Amino acid sequence: MRREAAPVIPTLDPNSLARFVDPLPLPVVVRPQGERAVPGKSGERVPFYRVSMRAIASKLHRDLPPTKLWSYGGSVPGVTFETQSGKGLLVEWVNELPTEHFLPIDHSLHGAERGTPDVRGIVHLHGGKTPPDSDGYPEDWYVPGQSRTYYYPNQQDPALLWYHDHAMGINRLNVYAGLLGLHVIRDQAEQQLQLPGGKYEVPLVLFDRHLRPDGQLSYPVSADSDHPWISEMLGEVPLVNGKIFPYLEVEPRKYRFRVLNGANGRFYRLSLPQGVEVHQIGTDQGLLPAPVAVTHLQLAPAERADLVIDFAPHRGTRIVLSDDAFTLMEFRVSAAPVSDPSALPATLRSVPRIAESTAVQTRWLTLDEQLKGVAQSMRMLLNKTPWHMPITEKPVLNTTEIWELVNLTDDVHPIHLHLVRFQILDRRRFDAFQYMSTGTLRYTEPARLPDPNEMGWKDTARVNGQTVTRIIVPFEGYAGRYVWHCHNLEHEDNEMMRPYEVLVAGGTARNGA
Ligand code: C2O
Ligand code: CU
Numbered sequence: 001m002r003r004e005a006a007p008v009i010p011t012l013d014p015n016s017l018a019r020f021v022d023p024l025p026l027p028v029v030v031r032p033q034g035e036r037a038v039p040g041k042s043g044e045r046v047p048f049y050r051v052s053m054r055a056i057a058s059k060l061h062r063d064l065p066p067t068k069l070w071s072y073g074g075s076v077p078g079v080t081f082e083t084q085s086g087k088g089l090l091v092e093w094v095n096e097l098p099t100e101h102f103l104p105i106d107h108s109l110h111g112a113e114r115g116t117p118d119v120r121g122i123v124h125l126h127g128g129k130t131p132p133d134s135d136g137y138p139e140d141w142y143v144p145g146q147s148r149t150y151y152y153p154n155q156q157d158p159a160l161l162w163y164h165d166h167a168m169g170i171n172r173l174n175v176y177a178g179l180l181g182l183h184v185i186r187d188q189a190e191q192q193l194q195l196p197g198g199k200y201e202v203p204l205v206l207f208d209r210h211l212r213p214d215g216q217l218s219y220p221v222s223a224d225s226d227h228p229w230i231s232e233m234l235g236e237v238p239l240v241n242g243k244i245f246p247y248l249e250v251e252p253r254k255y256r257f258r259v260l261n262g263a264n265g266r267f268y269r270l271s272l273p274q275g276v277e278v279h280q281i282g283t284d285q286g287l288l289p290a291p292v293a294v295t296h297l298q299l300a301p302a303e304r305a306d307l308v309i310d311f312a313p314h315r316g317t318r319i320v321l322s323d324d325a326f327t328l329m330e331f332r333v334s335a336a337p338v339s340d341p342s343a344l345p346a347t348l349r350s351v352p353r354i355a356e357s358t359a360v361q362t363r364w365l366t367l368d369e370q371l372k373g374v375a376q377s378m379r380m381l382l383n384k385t386p387w388h389m390p391i392t393e394k395p396v397l398n399t400t401e402i403w404e405l406v407n408l409t410d411d412v413h414p415i416h417l418h419l420v421r422f423q424i425l426d427r428r429r430f431d432a433f434q435y436m437s438t439g440t441l442r443y444t445e446p447a448r449l450p451d452p453n454e455m456g457w458k459d460t461a462r463v464n465g466q467t468v469t470r471i472i473v474p475f476e477g478y479a480g481r482y483v484w485h486c487h488n489l490e491h492e493d494n495e496m497m498r499p500y501e502v503l504v505a506g507g508t509a510r511n512g513a
Pocket of ligand 2: 492
């Protein structure tokens with residue numbers, strides 16, 4: 001088989017850019033436009049927001065011309081929602097995007113066939129316990145000029161959620177273009193912990209991109225012009241809150257950082273110089289039971305980490321946050337001492353481990369990769385089943401299940417389930433070659449417990465190569481149709497996503513909202 005070389009697109013070398021010349025931008029908190037009644041819930045009035053998806057131009061670095069991006073509400077990351085646990089909200093998501101896409105669509109992917117509008121959007125609140133008709137089902141996309149109003153009940157624990165595009169077949173391109181933002185849920189109990197707050201609480205949204213020398217986004221393509229899809233998007237240019245190599249001026253005291261890996265496919269491994277103490281206090285779905293000291297922080301796409309860093313011992317110094325592959329940003333600690341009334345409590349909240357005996361069903365679900373030729377990835381699958389096949393996973397509302405995620409590939413796949421939060425039980429390596437050739441499972445090591453900083457509630461789990469990762473999932477909230485998928489967006493767009501349906505006990509699914 002002849003393989004052409006992938007077209008060479010000239011890219012910007014980030015090392016040609018001056019470091020730490022732009023202050024870290026902070027996404028603006030969006031204000032409601034009054035209150036509205038929740039449809040179907042007579043009497044309940046909640047804050048109403050209107051956020052539009054639209055093209056913008058944004059300076060990613062002092063020395064680059066503005067870059068064309070797509071945004072929610074005017075910036076990338078988009079506007080931030082500041083919300084309270086138990087207090088719902090309505091958001092009208094308006095598609096005001098241009099009618100032409102500026103990134104290379106692969107029309108051979110399911111859902112992106114020729115004839116489908118190039119520009120389509122649909123918003124999903126990642127980590128939200130959301131009724132199915134507001135969850136952003138990938139096929140429910142809509143085109144420029146249209147909008148949808150979604151209801152987010154927020155009946156869930158405080159956490160850093162994020163919203164992003166989920167349109168079938170072009171999700172990776174839409175998110176890459178900039179369609180992502182934060183949604184913070186808070187409550188009284190968290191407030192009482194006296195964690196660093198206000199201007200001492202800072203979101204850090206990480207993603208990477210390829211840029212052309214003129215600063216415009218470029219998205220790589222394969223050698224096959226009929227199938228431009230690539231299996232992995234790793235950019236050369238690291239951004240934090242949409243800036244390249246920003247700096248943040250901090251006082252010598254404790255700060256809370258809400259970190260999101262918003263990259264398409266990059267796994268970060270973050271570190272600070274020796275001697276700078278970092279405590280992780282929370283994960284995807286809120287606070288951990290107790291702070292965990294971390295030296296290197298792994299974050300897969302879509303994972304979040306809540307960190308406390310104390311700059312008090314580092315007055316007057318500059319501290320660089322890096323990843324194994326990148327320099328990310330600089331903290332500039334001011335010299336004069338300050339008082340710090342904030343706390344880092346020894347315990348944060350109780351997160352009881354779910355007993356395996358409570359599970360009513362255990363599902364064996366494989367993660368598969370289909371190759372074309374020796375090493376060229378053709379598509380990824382969950383349980384060897386493409387998206388359009390009938391729904392096979394139908395948990396019953398208010399029951400608990402164990403999902404055994406059996407990774408037959410060599411790659412780590414971050415697996416995410418909509419609607420629910422879960423706990424990681426364990427991970428165990430097995431002989432994948434033997435399993436694929438004979439069907440017999442042979443574990444090659446004892447099961448390993450999750451890392452200490454994974455012992456909270458999660459909604460995305462790293463499923464390592466040739467490893468069975470077991471998660472335990474209480475299906476709570478709503479009956480109806482949802483999805484689960486790999487959060488490597490290139491994989492997700494090429495079949496590594498499946499619908500699942502939550503059933504009401506003893507009946508068929510209906511909207512439980
Ligand atoms: Cu970040 Cu289907 O989600
Ligand atoms: Cu994957």
